[in-house]
Amino acid sequence: MSKPKRGRSLWGLPSRGRGTCPICNSTRIKLLYPRAKTNGTVVTVCKKCSKAEQNKVDAV
Template sequence: MAKPKRGRSLWRLPSRGRGTCPICSSTRIKLLYPRTKSNGSVVQVCKRCSKADQMKVEAISS
């Protein structure tokens, strides 16, 4: 059975939830997974990088 509202929430995000992943530098990829840095800031990453080591998340500047 088809789900007519699947992905509807993506349309409300800027650029439909897509951008460049700060960890792997993949372009035009969905950034839907939040990762928290030690200073409390949150960065959005791609699905592959959502399971990355915390050291890679900490290495992100800004």
């Protein structure tokens, strides 16, 4: 059976959840994974960068 609700939550996000990843600078990629910096701010990154080292996240 098909899954009609798959990806539906993305429609409420700006640009359907897509943008430029602040870590790897990939364009038109889904930014769905929040990463916290050491100073407490949160940035959303792509799936590839969700497992990036903390020093790369802090450099943004």
